[in-house]
Amino acid sequence: MCYLLDTLPVCQDFNRQLCNRLTCKFVHLQEGCGVEVREMRVTVCRDAARGQCSRRQCKFYHIPIALPPASHMQTCANP
Numbered sequence: 001m002c003y004l005l006d007t008l009p010v011c012q013d014f015n016r017q018l019c020n021r022l023t024c025k026f027v028h029l030q031e032g033c034g035v036e037v038r039e040m041r042v043t044v045c046r047d048a049a050r051g052q053c054s055r056r057q058c059k060f061y062h063i064p065i066a067l068p069p070a071s072h073m074q075t076c077a078n079p
């Protein structure tokens with residue numbers, strides 16, 4: 001069973017462009033993405049988690065698909 005949290009905290013540092021954590025545990029929202037923020041938290045889209053979200057402009061947060069970090073980490077090591 002995969003249990004998903006209903007809401008996730010938004011990264012306050014990222015909003016002020018101060019977050020440079022490679023693996024931040026808070027949500028980084030892109031400007032104009034249309035995701036609804038309530039009390040500095042976003043609601044997780046359960047449809048997207050199942051790969052079935054068909055909303056064109058979804059107000060819920062879509063959790064990014066986790067990619068194998070190997071190549072990504074190499075690129076980030078040499079800025």
Ligand SMILES: [Zn+2]
Binds near residue numbers: 013020024026028
């Ligand atoms: Zn962050």
Ligand SMILES: [Zn+2]
Binds near residue numbers: 047
């Ligand atoms: Zn969605």
